[in-house]
Amino acid sequence: MMSVFVRILIGLFVIAHGVIHPVLAFAPQMGQNPPVSGTFWTHSWLLGNGPFVKGLIYALSGLTALVLLGAGLGFMGVFPVTITRSLWIAGAGSSLLLLLVCWHNWLFVGILLDIAMLAIPVFVKNGWFS
Numbered sequence: 001m002m003s004v005f006v007r008i009l010i011g012l013f014v015i016a017h018g019v020i021h022p023v024l025a026f027a028p029q030m031g032q033n034p035p036v037s038g039t040f041w042t043h044s045w046l047l048g049n050g051p052f053v054k055g056l057i058y059a060l061s062g063l064t065a066l067v068l069l070g071a072g073l074g075f076m077g078v079f080p081v082t083i084t085r086s087l088w089i090a091g092a093g094s095s096l097l098l099l100l101v102c103w104h105n106w107l108f109v110g111i112l113l114d115i116a117m118l119a120i121p122v123f124v125k126n127g128w129f130s
Helices: 004-026 051-075 081-101 105-123
Strands: none
Touching: 004 051, 004 081, 004 105, 051 081, 081 105
């Protein structure tokens, strides 16, 4: 069984991972060699950069943030275990999809984190979601 303190830390980390998506979507251009001019990820190497694509990216980043917020709160004990596991998988999956569709080298760490988050409910059965 996992301690309450560790559950809160992991839950807050999952929430922070979700919140970063809309923050990056609306953040101004950052640093040297930005992915696109103007904002962090309003362009997709796969879908282009039209207004529909930008809206889709904004909507998916907001949805990812909401789902990971639910997963983090659920992990801290707010929601039942089955809902938390589903939110966890859906949030990490939508985050991974968003990062892959808007690929830039800066997003590599986020992709590794999403893969790890997707592996946890598959390989770690006891203790995490109970």
